[in-house]
Amino acid sequence: MIVPLIKGLQITFSHLFKKAVTLQYPEEKPVVAPRFRGLHTLKVSHNSAKCVACYLCPTVCPAKCITVEAGEDANHEKFAAVYEIDMLRCIFCGFCVEACPVDALGMTQEFELANYKRTDFVFSKERLLEKR
Amino acid sequence: MVNLTIDDKQVTVAKDATIFDAAKAAGIRIPILCHDKKLHPFGGCRMCLVEVEQMKGRLIPACTTPVTEGMIVRTTTDEIMTARKLVLELLLLKHPLDCPVCDAAGDCDLQNLTYEYKVNANKFTDEKFRWDIDYENPLIERDQNRCIHCGKCSRICDEIVAFGAYSFVNRGIEAKISTPFDEKLDCEYCGSCISVCPVGALIAKPFKFKARWWALNKVKSVCSYCGTGCQLTLGVKDNKVLTTVYDEDQGFHNGQLCSRGRFGYQFINSDKRLTTPLIKKNGTLVPASWEEAIDLVVSRLSEAKKSDPSSVAALVTPRLTNEELYLFRKLFKDVIGTDSIDHSAGYAHKALTEGLKESFGITASPSLIEDIQKTDLLLVLKSDAYETHPVIGFEINLAVKRQGVDLRILSDKSGKLTRLPDAKKYIHKPGSEILLVNAIAKSILDQNLADPAAQSLPGFDALKSALAAVSIEQISAAAGVPVEAITRLATDYAKAGKALILLPIGLGYPGHGSELTSALANLAILTGKLNKEGCGILILGEKNNSQGAADLAIHPTAGGRDAGAILEGCTSGAVKVLYIAGENPVVSYPDKAKSVKALESGAFVVVQDLFLTETAQMADVVLPVKSFAEKCGTFTSVGRNVQQIRKAISAVGQSRSDREITAELISKLSGAACGGSSAEIFTEIAASTPGYSSLSTDSLGDNGVIYPVVITPKLVPVVGVVPETEEGKFALLIGSSLYHCGTMSRYGEGPMLVCGESYLELGRTDAGKLGVSEGDTIKLKSAAGELNLKVKVGTRMPEGVVFVPYHFETSAINSVTAGNPVTWVTLSR
Numbered sequence: 001m002i003v004p005l006i007k008g009l010q011i012t013f014s015h016l017f018k019k020a021v022t023l024q025y026p027e028e029k030p031v032v033a034p035r036f037r038g039l040h041t042l043k044v045s046h047n048s049a050k051c052v053a054c055y056l057c058p059t060v061c062p063a064k065c066i067t068v069e070a071g072e073d074a075n076h077e078k079f080a081a082v083y084e085i086d087m088l089r090c091i092f093c094g095f096c097v098e099a100c101p102v103d104a105l106g107m108t109q110e111f112e113l114a115n116y117k118r119t120d121f122v123f124s125k126e127r128l129l130e131k132r
Numbered sequence: 133m134v135n136l137t138i139d140d141k142q143v144t145v146a147k148d149a150t151i152f153d154a155a156k157a158a159g160i161r162i163p164i165l166c167h168d169k170k171l172h173p174f175g176g177c178r179m180c181l182v183e184v185e186q187m188k189g190r191l192i193p194a195c196t197t198p199v200t201e202g203m204i205v206r207t208t209t210d211e212i213m214t215a216r217k218l219v220l221e222l223l224l225l226k227h228p229l230d231c232p233v234c235d236a237a238g239d240c241d242l243q244n245l246t247y248e249y250k251v252n253a254n255k256f257t258d259e260k261f262r263w264d265i266d267y268e269n270p271l272i273e274r275d276q277n278r279c280i281h282c283g284k285c286s287r288i289c290d291e292i293v294a295f296g297a298y299s300f301v302n303r304g305i306e307a308k309i310s311t312p313f314d315e316k317l318d319c320e321y322c323g324s325c326i327s328v329c330p331v332g333a334l335i336a337k338p339f340k341f342k343a344r345w346w347a348l349n350k351v352k353s354v355c356s357y358c359g360t361g362c363q364l365t366l367g368v369k370d371n372k373v374l375t376t377v378y379d380e381d382q383g384f385h386n387g388q389l390c391s392r393g394r395f396g397y398q399f400i401n402s403d404k405r406l407t408t409p410l411i412k413k414n415g416t417l418v419p420a421s422w423e424e425a426i427d428l429v430v431s432r433l434s435e436a437k438k439s440d441p442s443s444v445a446a447l448v449t450p451r452l453t454n455e456e457l458y459l460f461r462k463l464f465k466d467v468i469g470t471d472s473i474d475h476s477a478g479y480a481h482k483a484l485t486e487g488l489k490e491s492f493g494i495t496a497s498p499s500l501i502e503d504i505q506k507t508d509l510l511l512v513l514k515s516d517a518y519e520t521h522p523v524i525g526f527e528i529n530l531a532v533k534r535q536g537v538d539l540r541i542l543s544d545k546s547g548k549l550t551r552l553p554d555a556k557k558y559i560h561k562p563g564s565e566i567l568l569v570n571a572i573a574k575s576i577l578d579q580n581l582a583d584p585a586a587q588s589l590p591g592f593d594a595l596k597s598a599l600a601a602v603s604i605e606q607i608s609a610a611a612g613v614p615v616e617a618i619t620r621l622a623t624d625y626a627k628a629g630k631a632l633i634l635l636p637i638g639l640g641y642p643g644h645g646s647e648l649t650s651a652l653a654n655l656a657i658l659t660g661k662l663n664k665e666g667c668g669i670l671i672l673g674e675k676n677n678s679q680g681a682a683d684l685a686i687h688p689t690a691g692g693r694d695a696g697a698i699l700e701g702c703t704s705g706a707v708k709v710l711y712i713a714g715e716n717p718v719v720s721y722p723d724k725a726k727s728v729k730a731l732e733s734g735a736f737v738v739v740q741d742l743f744l745t746e747t748a749q750m751a752d753v754v755l756p757v758k759s760f761a762e763k764c765g766t767f768t769s770v771g772r773n774v775q776q777i778r779k780a781i782s783a784v785g786q787s788r789s790d791r792e793i794t795a796e797l798i799s800k801l802s803g804a805a806c807g808g809s810s811a812e813i814f815t816e817i818a819a820s821t822p823g824y825s826s827l828s829t830d831s832l833g834d835n836g837v838i839y840p841v842v843i844t845p846k847l848v849p850v851v852g853v854v855p856e857t858e859e860g861k862f863a864l865l866i867g868s869s870l871y872h873c874g875t876m877s878r879y880g881e882g883p884m885l886v887c888g889e890s891y892l893e894l895g896r897t898d899a900g901k902l903g904v905s906e907g908d909t910i911k912l913k914s915a916a917g918e919l920n921l922k923v924k925v926g927t928r929m930p931e932g933v934v935f936v937p938y939h940f941e942t943s944a945i946n947s948v949t950a951g952n953p954v955t956w957v958t959l960s961r
Contacts (some may be wrong), residue, residue, distance in 0.1 A: 054232030055344045070341040076267050078233040078341050101232045 032109035036093045039110035040085055042128045043103065050104035053080040057096035057105060059071060065089035066096060087113050106130075129130040136203035140374030140666070151194035151205055152180055156797045160333030162207055163216065163248070165223075165241050165330045166282035167195045167804045170386050171291055176283055178219045179245065182207050191215055213249070220251045223280050225258050227331070234278065238345035242280060243331075250747050263308060270885035271321050271337050271395050276308050279333040285309060292388060294529040294552060295320050309333075320870060321886050322522065323394040327378035327387065338395055338882055339375040343367070350377050351780035352834060354767050355393045356451060356760040357873040359673035360385075360501075360523045361769020361836070362393055363414035366780045367762060373400045373761050373780060383835065384501055390522030391871050395882025399759065400781070402879050404743050406756035407785020417744075417754060422786065425753050426793075426830035429505045430800045432736045445707045449714030450481070450673070450681035451876070453765025455776065455813040457677070457684045459794040459806075460713065467802045471692025475695050476638070476674065476683050477721045479645055479696030479951065483637045483671050484682040487649025489934040491657070493844040495682045496823070499668035500771040500838060501630055506532045507666035509538045509628035511621075513565065513644065513652070515547025515557070515928075519870045521672045524770065525549065526636075538628065540621060542568060544865060545935065546928045558621065559930055562863045562954040563855030564611035565643060568653040570852050571607040572686065574599040575622035576658055582626075583660030591847030594653060600848030630666035638674025639720050639874070640867040640938055650848040653904045672770050675874060676760075680768035683821055695721065696951075702730035709736045709895070713790060714757075716875045718746040719941050722951030723916070740790060743879055746941050756787040763789040764810045766832065768839075774827055775836030850961040858956040862898070862934045864914065865954065866945055869937040878939060890940040890961075892921040895929040902959055912936075914948040914957045934959070 011022075011112055032038070043050045055068035071081030097105050115121055134147050136154060143158040150173055155162050165177035175196035180917075182194045185204035191212060194205075206212070210779035223242060231237040250768040263276035286298035286309060297319035311317050326334045348367035355362045367375040376394050380387045409425035410417040436444045446464050448457065464473045475481060484495045492498060504510065505526045518525035525548065531537035532552045539555040541547075542565065550557040560568055576582055577599060586592060608615045625631050633652050637644045651667055661667040673679050681687075688694050693701055701707035703726075710730070718728035729764065731737055731750040739751035748754045761780040768774045783789075793808065800805035802805060811829040816822045823839040831837055857863075871877070871887040892910055894902075904910055908923045912934075921936060921943050929935055934957070936945040949955045 039243070052232045054237075055347065056232070059344070059346065072341055076265070 025026060032111065034109075036109050036111070037094045037107045039087075039113060040096070040123070040128055040131045041106045041107050041108050042083060043106055044123065044130045049080065049083075049125070050102055051080045051083060052102055052104070053078050053083075054101060056099040060095045060099040062093060062095065063089045063091045071120045072122065080125060083128065085128065087121040087123060134199045134201050136199050136201070136205065138205040139207055145199055147199070149199050151182060151184075151192070151197050151199055153376050154199050154733070155194060155205070155207060156270040160207055161269050163193050163245050164195055165245070165280060166284060168284055168288065168328050169380055170388065170912060171284065171287050171328075172468070174283055174287065176281065179216055181212055181215050181219075183209055183212060183492070185954060186781060199246050217249050217251055220246055220249055221254050225256050226261055227280060228260050230278075233579055234332035234668060235335045235340060236329070236345070240332060241330035246359040248757075265318065269317050269337065271391075271882055272317060272323065273337045273340060274317065274328060274333050275333055275335075277307055280331055281307065281309070281385070282330055283309070284328040284330065285334055285923060288324045288328050289319070291316065291533065292323055292526050292529060293324050294533065298325065303351050311636060320522075321391040321395065321882075322389065323391065324388060327389070327394070336375060336395065338398065342374045343369045348374065348377065349780075351761075351778055352382070353761065353780060354676070354769070354775045355389070356676045356753040356767075356777075357392050357396060357877060358521050359678045359770045360521050360839055361676070361767060361771075361773050361775055362389055362523050363775065364389060364393060366397065366900065368780045373397050383524050386527065387958060388523060388526055390879050391886065392873055392880065392883050393523070396877050396880030398877035398881040399742065399771075399876060400761045401784065404744070404752065404879060405784050405787070406742065406744055406748075407787065409756060409786070410744075410754040412752045417749070417751075422788070425755060426796060426800070429738050429753055429755075430797060432709050433468060433797070434801055440708075441469035441706040442472065442692070443706065444468050444470045444711070445475075445693055445701060445709070446470075446711040446716065447695060447698060447715040447776050448473060448475050448476050448681070448686050450675040450678045450686070450769040451714055451760075451874070453675065453763070453810070454680040454684060454768060454774070454817055455810045456794060456816050457681055457686050457763045458813060459791060459798065461684055461686060463798050463801070464711070464792050467798050471688045471690045472698050472701070473692065473699060474685060474688060474695040475686050476678070476695070477717070477951070478687070478697075479642060480638050480674060481678065481682050481687060482645040483635060483649040484673065484679070485687055486646035488653065488671065489705045490646065490848050491650045491653035491846055493846070494841050495821075496679060496772045496841055497669060497671045497770070498662065498843050499670040499774075501527060501670070502771075503632050503666045503668065503670065504528060504634070504764045505535050505537070507531070507537055507630045507632040508539065509631040510634065510685075511540045511542065511625060511631065512549060512634045513542055514636060514641065514793050515541050515543040515545060515549045515647070516640070517634055517672060518548045520636050520638060520640065520674060520868045520873070522870065524672060528552070528634075538624065540624070545930060545933060556615055558613050560613050560932055561855060561857070562865055564607070564852070566648050566651050566850055566852035567607045567854065568611050568613060569648065569655065570599060570602050571604045571611075571618050571851065572588070572622040573623065573654050573658060574602045574604055574653070575619045576655070579619070579623060579626070581623065582658045585660055588660050588848055589845055591658060591849070595847040595849045598851070602957045603912060607852070625655065629663045630664060631656075631659070632666060633668065636672040637678070638868070640674070642722065642866070642951055647850045647852075651852070653845075654847050654850070659707075661845065662845060670771060676769065677767045679770065679772060680766070683768060683823065684817070690892065699726055699730035702733045702735040705733070709738070711738045712747060712751070713740040714748045716741075716745045718750070719875050719944055720938060722946050722949050724791045724944055724947040725916070740793060741755055742787075742876070745875070746775045756785060756792055757786050757793070758783050758789040762787070763791070765791070766810075766814060766829070771838065772823070772841065773836045773838050774824070774832060776832050777828065794913070798905065855954060861956040861958055862894075862932055863954045864912070864957045865933060866938045866949060867935060869939060872937065872939040874940055875941075878941075890921055890937060890943045890945065893926050893929055893935040894933055895933070896925055898929070898934070899923065899925045902961065904961060908961070911960050912948060912957050913960070914955050916950055917947045919943045919945070919948055
């Protein structure tokens with residue numbers, strides 16, 4: 001009767017002398033794997049977004065969280081006039097990145113996406129653009 | 133019939149079929165890029181290569197090879213697959229792989245075949261083309277770099293549209309599709325080339341970058357512009373109609389559309405749509421709730437009903453569905469008890485409701501659209517038939533070019549139709565149509581060419597004695613058509629095995645009324661050209677449901693006021709409440725002053741419309757309604773075809789359909805519930821309307837049903853009046869522009885980009901005499917008023933005759949016309 005209890009407490013006490021597994025978040029930050037699927041980013045090339053508004057990402061998105069509206073610029077080129085991802089709906093599957101034919105979309109290690117208002121979770125094109 | 137074997141499957145097809153047709157009939161798909169079922173075989177792309185047992189040693193193109201008895205065809209051997217893959221590799225060598233930004237992606241034949249044949253590498257390398265892209269055209273964007281030289285655009289423009297805007301130029305690697313002299317594209321803007329382009333070389337500019345093809349919800353419906361009744365597929369996304377989608381299997385026209393049908397859909401989601409009811413308070417229209425607006429309308433209607441039902445009048449547009457027209461008739465004729473209900477200015481429906489009624493005892497054409505291609509001789513009244521009914525115009529093109537139909541055009545001006553191969557035109561002085569038709573009838577009788585059976589028909593003796601007084605020589609002089617031409621036309625018409633008469637009607641044809649219809653019906657009856665395939669007379673109604681409005685008797689039938697009298701009644705105070713549904717008398721009815729005076733007279737005016745039109749601006753209550761894309765119902769088109777429209781999007785703003793509004797008014801005014809779906813109302817229509825008895829919404833299906841008619845021919849003598857002429861003045865004709873239909877197309881972006889304002893068209897000689905050239909402003913003056921218009925110089929107009937379209941509100945032509953077929957005007961710089 002008493003033996004199993006002592007065995008259990010042995011394990012408990014042994015942990016007092018081991019290295020802690022918990023992370024003191026937010027003081028300490030975890031090291032995120034290089035292929036972690038965090039916040040999306042719209043890649044930039046020649047000072048403009050690489051996205052050509054082909055609509056393949058909203059087409060493939062299983063959560064239907066991407067909104068794209070194409071526009072025509074002064075050179076008659078297609079560009080994303082509106083590009084929005086609703087992070088509340090996003091399931092971070094990465095299909096959008098996989099579907100992108102021009103490698104305009106990526107996913108960062110950024111995972112701290114908490115916010116105060118629902119509207120703040122809708123990431124507009126400006127917020128998604130790659131920071132350099 | 134020919135028997136052959138395709139992929140071990142026995143097939144029996146007609147002897148003029150190709151291997152491609154035979155395979156299609158057997159349900160075997162052969163890939164192809166350069167073929168459309170409407171076009172002649174071309175054999176340009178080499179994708180349809182097949183193997184024929186009897187022609188071993190080489191691969192045979194299926195689309196150009198006719199079938200022969202006992203042929204054994206294989207469509208998918210290894211050799212064929214390799215050959216097709218090579219064809220694709222060669223096409224992709226020059227084709228830019230810009231699928232992500234190409235609007236054709238998803239609907240691109242080349243893309244689909246590349247995927248199907250797994251062409252993921254290319255054994256060849258070369259530079260891509262660097263042709264300039266045509267961004268200037270308002271509706272059609274041409275990117276020659278994507279072109280795969282299938283030639284479909286140039287062939288459809290030539291074979292069906294008969295315009296010939298494109299052709300191949302240069303040779304070898306330099307070859308490309310070009311416009312004449314490589315100048316900017318200036319055509320009819322029907323967009324047929326876009327519809328058949330297998331890649332994205334031709335794209336619809338209004339739809340450019342709007343949505344991807346696969347994201348569109350495709351809803352089959354019927355066009356709501358002219359009376360032809362073309363079926364169209366609306367491309368819908370996020371509750372917005374974004375484009376029209378081509379479907380080669382739709383309707384008698386095989387998906388072929390005209391400029392306004394293809395590019396004029398933007399009115400549906402226009403920013404100018406009314407979204408709330410409006411009530412006039414202190415002289416301005418202010419938004420109100422539906423309850424308030426309906427209560428006001430009900431109180432005014434019931435007040436007027438109690439005091440004098442005949443003080444209520446209604447003008448209803450033939451653009452509404454049959455169900456809505458039926459309810460309108462019920463509301464005004466049965467519930468309120470007034471017979472003053474009319475449409476199309478009171479004159480544009482008379483060919484059907486009076487002319488045919490008298491001559492044939494029915495209010496619908498005895499002939500069908502398919503008769504156009506089955507006839508031997510086609511007599512068209514006015515070359516404008518092409519402008520008002522372009523898709524019927526395509527049928528005429530096909531009849532002339534493919535079936536060898538003898539085309540005769542009796543018109544006051546030249547036009548597209550008169551330029552068709554071997555078309556014979558009889559250009560007469562404006563307003564002398566009835567005289568000429570009488571002269572033809574007289575000539576038929578004189579030459580003893582009348583059908584013996586016609587002599588026993590009622591009215592024969594009356595017609596004979598009436599025509600005895602007619603002198604062909606005098607008419608010839610008055611109309612400006614040689615005697616020989618008249619007699620020759622009479623002989624040819626009477627002797628033709630099959631002959632069909634086309635008569636377009638509408639607000640733009642003030643002279644095409646009951647008399648002209650009866651005169652033409654006389655020709656058909658006299659010569660026995662009735663009740664046979666390819667014979668008879670086909671009336672082309674102007675609006676999408678002109679035929680339905682005639683069938684449902686949306687006109688005074690018991691001595692009520694017609695449209696003109698209703699407006700006069702408003703002015704005199706006899707009409708206290710005027711209910712206008714969709715009509716725009718201020719712009720489209722003749723004599724603008726009369727309409728304006730009537731609306732300002734103090735009568736209580738209710739307008740139901742999609743937009744705050746010029747008429748709606750003068751109303752006391754304006755009710756927003758749904759467009760054809762937001763409701764269900766049926767339209768009856770030219771040739772009595774009853775077709776269904778389907779709801780594509782939900783209501784814009786708070787708009788309600790005319791059916792819902794009218795049903796509510798009926799319920800509130802009569803106390804008895806009136807409601808029910810479109811299908812239930814259609815059952816009521818079927819029970820009460822002659823000809824519709826065999827129809828139900830289930831039986832209509834995708835292609836609609838042509839309701840049967842039985843005619844009782846009667847010869848009706850008609851007296852033609854020699855048109856008055858005024859020396860030194862120009863004969864002004866009004867009509868339709870090719871890009872517009874009524875006043876609704878002004879709210880469509882496409883038609884306005886091509887033809888955005890009114891103009892005055894005149895011939896070169898007259899332009900020279902007046903010293904004006906294209907684009908100048910000219911002053912037009914008639915007894916009623918004067919106008920400044922932009923000049924358009926063309927080859928259509930004979931000397932002394934000018935033309936102005938009636939659709940526009942600025943420099944509105946109805947401020948100088950009064951509804952006569954011809955208005956005499958002076959022109960000055």
